[in-house]
Amino acid sequence: MPNSKPTLLVTGAAGQLGRRVVELALAANAGRVIAATRNPEKLADLAARGADVRHADFGDAASLREAFAGAQRMLLISTGSLFPLGLRLGQHRAAVAAAVEAGVRHVCYTSGPAPYPIAGGGLIDDHFWTEQALFASPLEWTILRHQIYADTLVNAIAAAAQSGQLHSSVGTAGMNYVTREDCARVDAAALVADWNGRRILDVTGPKPVTQDDVAAIGAELTDRPIRHVTLTREAQRAGMTGAGLPPFLIDALLAFQLAASQGYHAITSPAIADLTGKPPMSVRDFLSANRAALTPKV
Numbered sequence: 001m002p003n004s005k006p007t008l009l010v011t012g013a014a015g016q017l018g019r020r021v022v023e024l025a026l027a028a029n030a031g032r033v034i035a036a037t038r039n040p041e042k043l044a045d046l047a048a049r050g051a052d053v054r055h056a057d058f059g060d061a062a063s064l065r066e067a068f069a070g071a072q073r074m075l076l077i078s079t080g081s082l083f084p085l086g087l088r089l090g091q092h093r094a095a096v097a098a099a100v101e102a103g104v105r106h107v108c109y110t111s112g113p114a115p116y117p118i119a120g121g122g123l124i125d126d127h128f129w130t131e132q133a134l135f136a137s138p139l140e141w142t143i144l145r146h147q148i149y150a151d152t153l154v155n156a157i158a159a160a161a162q163s164g165q166l167h168s169s170v171g172t173a174g175m176n177y178v179t180r181e182d183c184a185r186v187d188a189a190a191l192v193a194d195w196n197g198r199r200i201l202d203v204t205g206p207k208p209v210t211q212d213d214v215a216a217i218g219a220e221l222t223d224r225p226i227r228h229v230t231l232t233r234e235a236q237r238a239g240m241t242g243a244g245l246p247p248f249l250i251d252a253l254l255a256f257q258l259a260a261s262q263g264y265h266a267i268t269s270p271a272i273a274d275l276t277g278k279p280p281m282s283v284r285d286f287l288s289a290n291r292a293a294l295t296p297k298v
Helices: 016-028 040-048 061-068 087-102 123-136 152-163 180-192 211-222 233-242 247-261 271-276 283-289
Strands: 008-010 033-037 052-055 073-076 106-111 140-146 165-168 198-203 227-230
Touching: 008 016, 008 180, 016 033, 016 040, 016 180, 033 040, 033 061, 040 052, 052 061, 061 087, 073 087, 073 180, 087 123, 106 123, 106 180, 123 140, 123 247, 140 180, 152 165, 152 211, 152 283, 165 211, 165 233, 180 198, 180 271, 198 271, 211 227, 211 283, 233 247
Parallel strands: 008 033, 008 073, 033 052, 073 106, 106 140, 140 198, 165 227
Antiparallel strands: none
16 A cells, blocks of 8 residues: 655754654654755764654755655745844745745744734734745645743843843833743644644634733742833843844844734643643743753753
C-alpha cells in the first residue's frame, strides 16, 4: 500500500522554535519531515534522526521552490529579518508564492498577536500583510497568532532584581504570555493534524497577567524587592535609545506595548489545549522552573 502519511515541512528549522517543532514532528511519526534552513550543517543531528534537511534561503526564491518540493503541509516560521523594514515581508510573500508553485496544500504560519497595518511598516505590519498574502492565495492555511513569549521575562526579571524596578508602558493591562515550548507544541500539532480548511488560532497562555503580577512573582522567586514602574512611551523610548537599541526595534517593542495597554494581548484561547491535549504553562510555573536564571549572580 502507498504511504498515506503527508510530507511535512518546517522552515527556519535551525532556530529555537523550528528545531523543536521538527523534533516534535519526528516524534509524532506523522509523515516524512523536511527541515528547511539556510544552515543545513547545523541540523546533522536531526538528519540522523530521519529528517530530510534541505537548504532554503528566503532571499533566493528558487531555493525555496526546491526546498518546498514534495511537501503537502508546511509550517512557515516568521523570519528574523526585521531590518531593513520590508525585507521580512518580502521574504514571507516569496515563501507563500513558492509554496503555491511547489504544490503545498496547507500552510501554517506563525503570526503575532492582533496584527494590523502600520504606516511605514514594522514587525506587526509584516504579520498583517503576510496573513493577507495567505488570504489571497489558493492555499489552505492555519494562522497561529503567538502571544508574547514568557521566555522574554527571564532576562527582564533578572534585570529588575538588580535595579528593583520593572519598567513598561503597559499600565494595568494584562498580557497572556505563552512559553516557546507551548508554541512549538501547538505549531507541531497544527502541522501534523489531519485538518484541512482555513482557520485563525490565537496561541495564548492560560490567563493574562499584569506587569504588577510579573513584578510580584519576580520578587517572590528572587527574594528581591521589585516594583512595576509605568513609564510614558516617550520615556520608554528614551530609555531604550539610551540602552543602544536600534530605532526599528524600539518602534516594534513600543507598538507591542501600545497594543497591550489597549487590551489586545489580554485574550485567552483554548488553542493549545485543544490541539495538544495539554494546557499551556502559566507564567508563575514557567518562571519557577527557571528560577536559577532569575537571581543575579553575586
